[in-house]
Every structure is written in structure tokens, then in C-alpha cells.
Amino acid sequence: MxxxxxxxxxxxxxxxxxxxxxxxxxxxxxxxxxxxxxxxxxxxxxxxxxxxxxxxxxxxxxxxxxxxxxxxxxxxxxxxxxxxxxxxxxxxxxxxxxxxxxxxxxxxxxxxxVEFLKNNQQTYDQTTRQYLKEGYSYPKATSLAYSSLSNHDTYVDLSKPNNILGYHYVKAIHDQNSSMKxxxxxxxxxxxxxxxxxxxxxASATSIRKTLFSAEKNIEEIRNYLPSSTVNWLLSYYEENQLFHRWEDYFTLLKYKLLTSTPFELANIYEAEEGIENRLLTYISEATSFQDFMEKIKTKRYTWTRLQRFCVHILTNTTKEQLKPINENPxxxxxxxxxxxxxxxxxxxxxxxxxxxxxxxxxxxxxxxxxxxxxxxxxxxxxxxxxxxxxxxxxxxxxxxxxxxxxxxxxxx
Amino acid sequence: MxxxxxxxxxxxxxxxxxxxxxxxxxxxxxxxxxxxxxxxxxxxxxxxxxxxxxxxxxxxxxxxxxxxxxxxxxxxxxxxxxxxxxxxxxxxxxxxxxxxxxxxxxxxxxxxxVEFLKNNQQTYDQTTRQYLKEGYSYPKATSLAYSSLSNHDTYVDLSKPNNILGYHYVKAIHDQNSSMKxxxxxxxxxxxxxxxxxxxxxASATSIRKTLFSAEKNIEEIRNYLPSSTVNWLLSYYEENQLFHRWEDYFTLLKYKLLTSTPFELANIYEAEEGIENRLLTYISEATSFQDFMEKIKTKRYTWTRLQRFCVHILTNTTKEQLKPINENPxxxxxxxxxxxxxxxxxxxxxxxxxxxxxxxxxxxxxxxxxxxxxxxxxxxxxxxxxxxxxxxxxxxxxxxxxxxxxxxxxxx
Missing domain, CATH: 3.40.50.620 (HUPs)
Structure with missing residues (x-):
């Protein structure tokens, strides 16, 4: 098989x-x-x-x-x-x-x-660091560094999200000496x-979720984009649990967690870097929703995704120490x-x-x-x-x- | 003045x-x-x-x-x-x-x-330790040690809660060399x-709170026991905030906090002693209310009050380190x-x-x-x-x- x-x-x-x-x-x-x-x-x-x-x-x-x-x-x-x-x-x-x-x-x-970047690792890293210094986010800096080095005809456009993941899948296969194709x-x-x-x-999962999060939850609007099995399981999940999970449901826990943590404790959380935790502590008291909070803490330097991930690690209380083994050997x-x-x-x-x-x-x-x-x-x-x-x-x-x-x-x- | x-x-x-x-x-x-x-x-x-x-x-x-x-x-x-x-x-x-x-x-x-216990400190401490070894809670052990040493005619009965506080007030005045009488x-x-x-x-504050926590909140039942100013402020607090605070309101936060903490992290919380934190971690998953939780974790060794205080320190994330200055110099x-x-x-x-x-x-x-x-x-x-x-x-x-x-x-x- x-x-x-x-x-x-x-x-x-x-x-x-x-x-x-x-x-x-x-x-x-x-x-x-x-x-x-x-x-x-x-x-x-x-x-x-x-x-x-x-x-x-x-x-x-x-x-x-x-x-x-x-x-x-x-x-x-x-x-x-x-x-x-x-x-x-x-x-x-x-x-x-x-x-x-x-x-x-x-x-x-x-x-x-993958081959190209392996052969140009040093130049690529230097250029990335240069863009980071200029205040770009990490994904943006790597993408800029990459396009300054390569042309897109035979290489992959690494500013596209699924290309980035794909690149890392192929690279992981190489790095792990996997026999998978x-x-x-x-x-x-x-x-x-x-x-x-x-x-x-x-339709995109984003637009489907948007309908499910709306007050009306009009499943007819999205039925065409989903297999009937998905529709059935969505309906039965909602009936049993009375919600579709979203960040706003966790905002009370996140706010509680942030407001009872010291800057020192937050600095131990995974992805706390460059004092970003202090920015979160500054803005949480006045934030009345997760959306409001994210808009307050967002900067050019930190992507929305990066900040949301940091918030997840705060919420789950996941420390740098706990993810150390993974960063060393993923x-x-x-x-x-x-x-x-x-x-x-x-x-x-x-x-x-x-x-x-x-x-x-x-x-x-x-x-x-x-x-x-x-x-x-x-x-x-x-x-x-x-x-x-x-x-x-x-x-x-x-x-x-x-x-x-x-x-x-x-x-x- | x-x-x-x-x-x-x-x-x-x-x-x-x-x-x-x-x-x-x-x-x-x-x-x-x-x-x-x-x-x-x-x-x-x-x-x-x-x-x-x-x-x-x-x-x-x-x-x-x-x-x-x-x-x-x-x-x-x-x-x-x-x-x-x-x-x-x-x-x-x-x-x-x-x-x-x-x-x-x-x-x-x-x-x-205060004078008597100062003069018999060593015997008192030894006897207290003996009762602790026998499995009594700390308040019970001190009270037993004390009654084995003294008669109650000229001394204070230290099994009574307000006498215990009073004893510590008078002792604190002595220890702090305060000129207060x-x-x-x-x-x-x-x-x-x-x-x-x-x-x-x-009526006791406990019985008054019981009425306020009941579903009916029949303020007429307790009006006789309260100054009218208290009645007014209770009513206006409830009108504005829609609740009287009780442990059950905090149970979601406590359960979240416990379920996302490691035993090691909990051991740093103030009043974590003798591995009591492991007992809390064992029982929290299955506890459906604060009352249920307390009944599950209670033992002869740990008084209800002691356990509730530990839960407050967990909830507020108060560490041993943070209260060290107070224990050294209160x-x-x-x-x-x-x-x-x-x-x-x-x-x-x-x-x-x-x-x-x-x-x-x-x-x-x-x-x-x-x-x-x-x-x-x-x-x-x-x-x-x-x-x-x-x-x-x-x-x-x-x-x-x-x-x-x-x-x-x-x-x-």
C-alpha cells in the first residue's frame, strides 16, 4: 500500500x-x-x-x-x-x-x-538582516531579500503564503533526509x-468563517461552498456547544492572564522578543475587545499573525523553555x-x-x-x-x- | 486630636x-x-x-x-x-x-x-510541631499546644477566631515597639x-451574604440587620454591576489558571507547601464548581480557609518571591x-x-x-x-x- x-x-x-x-x-x-x-x-x-x-x-x-x-x-x-x-x-x-x-x-x-537558497545562504541572511534593520517584519524582510537575489522565472515567488509553506516542506524533506517525494x-x-x-x-475558509461568526449564521449563504458532511457537522457542533470558537470568546481569559502577569513572567513566554510584551501590557487595560487590542498593539514590525500567535502562547502559558527542544530539533x-x-x-x-x-x-x-x-x-x-x-x-x-x-x-x- | x-x-x-x-x-x-x-x-x-x-x-x-x-x-x-x-x-x-x-x-x-507565650516560646513551638506531626491543621495544632500549657482563667482562649486576631494585634504592638494602646x-x-x-x-455577615447570594436576593429579610446606608449602597452596586462577588464567579478563571499551569509553576505560588498544589491539579479537571472543588481537595490537614487563601493567590498569581519581603518584615x-x-x-x-x-x-x-x-x-x-x-x-x-x-x-x- x-x-x-x-x-x-x-x-x-x-x-x-x-x-x-x-x-x-x-x-x-x-x-x-x-x-x-x-x-x-x-x-x-x-x-x-x-x-x-x-x-x-x-x-x-x-x-x-x-x-x-x-x-x-x-x-x-x-x-x-x-x-x-x-x-x-x-x-x-x-x-x-x-x-x-x-x-x-x-x-x-x-x-x-531550495537549492538556490542553500547555495546563497550567507548573502540571503545578510540581506534579510538589512531589511529587518530598516523596520520590516520578518516575513517581509525575507521576501524582499529573496527577490533581490533571484528572478521569478525558474524560482518560486516567496511573497505568496502557500509558496512559503511549500518551500519549507521541500526544505524539510531535504534537511531531514526523508525519502518522501x-x-x-x-x-x-x-x-x-x-x-x-x-x-x-x-470560497475561502475566511469568508466561510465570516458567515459563521455573523449574528445571523445564515448557513444557506455558504452551503454551496461546503460538502454536506461539513454542513452537518457544523450544525451539530453549534447545536451541542452553542458557539463557533473565535478569539473574542477568549478575550476575558487573555486580559485576565496579561493583567495578572509581571513583565518578567511574560518575557518567558514563547515569541516574547525585543520587549514586545511591554507593548501588550501597556495596551491591554484599555482594550475592550480582542480586535480593539490587536489594532492597538499592531506595528509595521510585527505582523498581525505574529502577534496573534504570541497571544495564543500567552493564553496557553507556553514558555520559551517548553519549546526549546523543538527549536533545536523540530x-x-x-x-x-x-x-x-x-x-x-x-x-x-x-x-x-x-x-x-x-x-x-x-x-x-x-x-x-x-x-x-x-x-x-x-x-x-x-x-x-x-x-x-x-x-x-x-x-x-x-x-x-x-x-x-x-x-x-x-x-x- | x-x-x-x-x-x-x-x-x-x-x-x-x-x-x-x-x-x-x-x-x-x-x-x-x-x-x-x-x-x-x-x-x-x-x-x-x-x-x-x-x-x-x-x-x-x-x-x-x-x-x-x-x-x-x-x-x-x-x-x-x-x-x-x-x-x-x-x-x-x-x-x-x-x-x-x-x-x-x-x-x-x-x-x-502575649507575655506568657513569649516566656514559653520553645515549649509552645515544640508542642505545636508535635500536633502538626499528628496531622492537625496549623490553627488547630497551635490552639491545642496552647491549651496544654495554660489555663483559661487569666489567659485568652486561643481556639476562638477573634481572640486569635486580638492576640496577634497585641503581639504586633509589642514586636513593633508601637506606643499604641x-x-x-x-x-x-x-x-x-x-x-x-x-x-x-x-446578624452575622455570613448570614447576610447568604441572603444576598440567593436567587431571590430578598433584601427585606436582612434590612433589620443593616444600617440604611449599607442597604442603599448594596442596592446601587447590584444595579450598576449586576452581581455580588463570590468565589463561583471566579471559578472559570481559577480552573483555566490551574489547567494551564505546570506543577513547578504552581509550587512558586505563595502558600504552596508540602505538594498541596498537586492535590489541586489532580482534582480541578473534574470539579464543576468552586464548592465542588473545595469539597474534593479538603483534608483534615488543610483548613477550608487555608485552601481558599491558596486559591486566591493562584488566581492573583502571587508568588512566594513577591511576598518574601512581607514574611521577613511584615x-x-x-x-x-x-x-x-x-x-x-x-x-x-x-x-x-x-x-x-x-x-x-x-x-x-x-x-x-x-x-x-x-x-x-x-x-x-x-x-x-x-x-x-x-x-x-x-x-x-x-x-x-x-x-x-x-x-x-x-x-x-
């Missing part, structure tokens, strides 16, 4: 993801699709709209065979660590290929870009050629299995003996240091619920075994 | 306090009454029912001339530190006397008890002889003025030049380390309000000058 990996957030799973999934299967001819999915908090520094369990069900019903969790230590991080964590997990599961969406769409260009699929709307995925059926140390189809189950049975990492089917009884960070993230994510729902959901988080889906009969086991 | 000090929580101010205040004035013949009042959190480890500002107004209208805040560093502490902080403040304000309520009612008995008034209901304070008009370093009558104002003008501590009329621009703890307590206390009320109350907390009351015209200035 041959497996292909995809690296996803599914926040929520929509027709664009479906297109990418089908293209991935078609292009790679794999027997089994494995999704590495972020858990409670996402790379942009936001809580996931709905639980990892609901998102796992969306993925399984749309044709993913295995869903594993990208640990918090990688999921809420800059592209380099994010990519390294995800690639190390897919490698550990013996995927033959990984297939990612990108604006560029040509894998050879990614390969040559990378493939890419063009992600612009012009790239959606399949007739079942017309332009009218694709490799996953366990596989948290969230769900699988029958085919996924067969694949796991098939490769099990060759997998070097522990596979966690439940969360109990495993005390890896990085896994404790997933715990804190889950506990933070659930902290906003009223009792006794909070206690019930916490208990489920500890005890839930992987979701098992019979893809032929379309039933859960 | 001569001043007498009282040490209070006024949670809320009721007829028993009124009786004590009038008896204090009658007994000491002072020109001016100064109340040292706990701020946002109280000695039993609970949030104050209503804000320090509302409680200050109750005190001023009932005839207190000056209200100053007992800093958090003393207010949420064992009796010894509580007493030392309060006595040091009254001494700094050049009070001639301090007058406290006690079960014993005879000041000579307190003096001889102590007086005491009997606090049992049998002691209420004044005809305006009949047995029918006195003396106040500033005077936070909350309110005063015209007579109180005259007294302050009169003694101002002889007061060695800074008098804070606003909170801005003062950065004493202990004062920062008052800040954290206030921020925690206000954290439960919805926006924009929370931001408004935080701003008021920074900027509110002392309340000024014209006691003759019964108006605020």
Missing part, C-alpha cells in the same frame, strides 16, 4: 480542500491519504472554529483515510517549524509522497529554490479546472491518531511494525513533554465553556479513542 | 460593626476613627461582596472618619501577618489606640497571654447591651487612602508632617512592589465583568481619588 500525505487545518473543510484532496489522489495514485491536521489552535494564531473531533469527521467523510494531529509545538509556529513537524510525521508514517497546494504549482521550481497542485482559483469544482463552488516525537477509515486502519496495520514513534490512540498515560503542550492547548480551548459541559468535554479529550469510519457503508464504528 | 484605629473587612458593614464602632468611640473618647479595611480579597480567602469603594461609603456614612486599605500582602494572610500589617498602618497614622472585638473582652488577659470589646451576642442594638438587630510601606470625612481630613492635615510612609490618594505613578500586588488583586477582582464595564472599572481603580464625605451635611464632596 502506498500513502500520500497532506498538511491541513480544515477550518472548516470546504470544496477547495475537496478539490485538493481529489487532485492529490489522482496525481499520486496513492492507496491511502493521510492528513496531518492542526489541533485546537492554528498557524495564524487563532482558535479552531470547531473541535478537532468535528474537523476529523469532516475529513473522513470527504475521503481522508487517516487524520493525525499536528502537535501544538508545531501547529502554532512560524512556517519553518510548522513544516518540519508535519513532514517528520508523514515520514514517520512512511508516506511515499506529500502533496501541497501552492501559487506556483511546479514542483521543480520549489526544488531549485513532494508534489504540488496550483491553488489559485484559475487552477480549479475540474467541472465538479466550478468557480461558483469555491521533529515530532509521537503520533496522535484522531481518526481513520477502514482503509486507513489497514494501512496502519500494514506499516505499524516499521513506525518508530509511539502511536497514541488515547491521551491517557502518556507524558511526553511536547504532548503536555497539546494538553494545555486543549484545556485552554475548552476553558470558555460553562459547567458541566466543560468538565464533560475535558473528560472526552482525555478518553476519546480515534474515530473509526466505515467509508463504504458511510457509518461510524 | 486623638485617633483610634479599628481593623475591619465590612463585608458588608452591618449593625454589629455599628455597635463595635460606637462602643469604640465611647470607650476611647477619640476625636477621630480610622478603619484599616481589606481591599478586594479577604482574610478567609474570598472576594469581597462589593468593591472597596462601596464598602468605604458604607463605613463613612456609619461614622468612620478615615478608611485606608489593608494591602493585599497582609489582607489575604494568616493572622500574624494580617495583624502586623494593620497595626503598622495604624501606628504610622499615629493612632493613640486600637480597639478590637474579641470573645474574651478583657485587654489584660491579652497582655498576659490596645482595647477590646466583647463580641458575643450576649455582649450587645446597648438598647439600639438589640439581639434582633444583629510592615506596611505605604498608606492607600480610600475615603475620609471632614474630621478625617482635619486629622490627616494635623499629623501629615509626622507620617513617614507615602500617602497615596490616587494609584497612578506609584510603583512600590507591594502595591503592585494590590493592582493584581484589583485586576483579578474586575476580570469577571463584561466589556466595556470592565475597562471602565479598571480605569476608575487607577484614577479614583479618596472619597470625601461631609458628615454634618451627609453629602459627598
Amino acid at each position: 502506498k500513502a500520500v500525505g497532506v498538511i491541513v487545518e480544515y477550518n472548516p473543510f470546504h470544496n477547495g480542500h475537496w478539490y485538493h484532496l481529489d487532485e492529490t489522489k489522482r496525481k499520486t495514485n496513492a492507496d491511502c491519504t493521510i492528513a496531518v491536521m492542526s489541533g485546537n489552535f492554528l498557524q495564524r494564531g487563532e482558535p479552531a472554529l470547531v473541535s478537532k473531533w468535528a474537523r476529523t469527521r469532516m475529513a473522513l467523510e470527504a475521503g481522508v483515510d487517516i487524520v493525525i494531529e499536528l502537535p501544538y509545538a508545531f501547529a502554532t509556529q512560524k512556517a519553518q517549524n510548522f513544516a518540519n513537524g508535519a513532514i517528520s510525521l508523514l515520514s514517520a508514517l512512511h508516506c511515499e509522497k506529500v502533496c501541497f497546494g501552492s501559487e506556483n504549482g511546479t514542483i521543480d521550481n520549489f526544488e531549485s529554490t 513532494a508534489e504540488t497542485i496550483t491553488r489559485t482559483s484559475a487552477g480549479y479546472h475540474d467541472e465538479t469544482f466550478s468557480h461558483e463552488s469555491i 521533529i515530532a516525537t509521537y503520533i496522535r491518531l484522531l481518526g481513520m477509515s477502514q482503509k486507513g486502519q489497514s494501512y496502519i496495520n500494514h506499516v505499524k511494525k516499521d513506525i518508530d514513534l509511539p502511536i497514541l490512540s488515547k491521551a491517557t498515560g502518556f507524558s511526553d513533554e511536547l504532548f503536555m503542550l497539546d494538553w494545555k492547548a486543549a484545556r485552554t480551548y475548552l476553558a470558555i465553556f460553562p459547567e458541566p459541559l466543560r468538565t464533560k468535554l475535558l473528560r472526552q479529550e482525555y478518553a476519546t479513542p480515534p474515530i473509526r469510519f466505515n467509508e463504504e457503508q458511510r457509518v461510524y464504528l | 486623638k485617633a483610634v484605629g479599628v481593623i475591619v473587612e465590612y463585608n458588608p458593614f452591618h449593625n454589629g460593626h455599628w455597635y463595635h464602632l460606637d462602643e469604640t468611640k465611647r470607650k476611647t473618647n477619640a476625636d477621630c476613627t480610622i478603619a484599616v479595611m481589606s481591599g478586594n480579597f479577604l482574610q478567609r480567602g474570598e472576594p469581597a461582596l462589593v468593591s472597596k469603594w462601596a464598602r468605604t461609603r458604607m463605613a463613612l456614612e456609619a461614622g468612620v472618619d478615615i478608611v485606608i486599605e489593608l494591602p493585599y500582602a497582609f489582607a489575604t494572610q494568616k493572622a500574624q501577618n494580617f495583624a502586623n500589617g494593620a497595626i503598622s498602618l495604624l501606628s504610622a497614622l499615629h493612632c493613640e489606640k486600637v480597639c478590637f472585638g474579641s470573645e474574651n473582652g478583657t485587654i489584660d488577659n491579652f497582655e498576659s497571654t 490596645a482595647e477590646t470589646i466583647t463580641r458575643t451576642s450576649a455582649g450587645y447591651h446597648d438598647e439600639t442594638f438589640s439581639h434582633e438587630s444583629i 510592615i506596611a510601606t505605604y498608606i492607600r487612602l480610600l475615603g475620609m470625612s471632614q474630621k478625617g481630613q482635619s486629622y490627616i492635615n494635623h499629623v501629615k508632617k509626622d507620617i513617614d510612609l507615602p500617602i497615596l490618594s490616587k494609584a497612578t505613578g506609584f510603583s512600590d512592589e507591594l502595591f503592585m500586588l494590590d493592582w493584581k488583586a484589583a485586576r483579578t477582582y474586575l476580570a469577571i465583568f463584561p466589556e466595556p464595564l470592565r475597562t471602565k472599572l479598571l480605569r476608575q481603580e487607577y484614577a479614583t481619588p479618596p472619597i470625601r464625605f461631609n458628615e454634618e451635611q451627609r453629602v459627598y464632596l
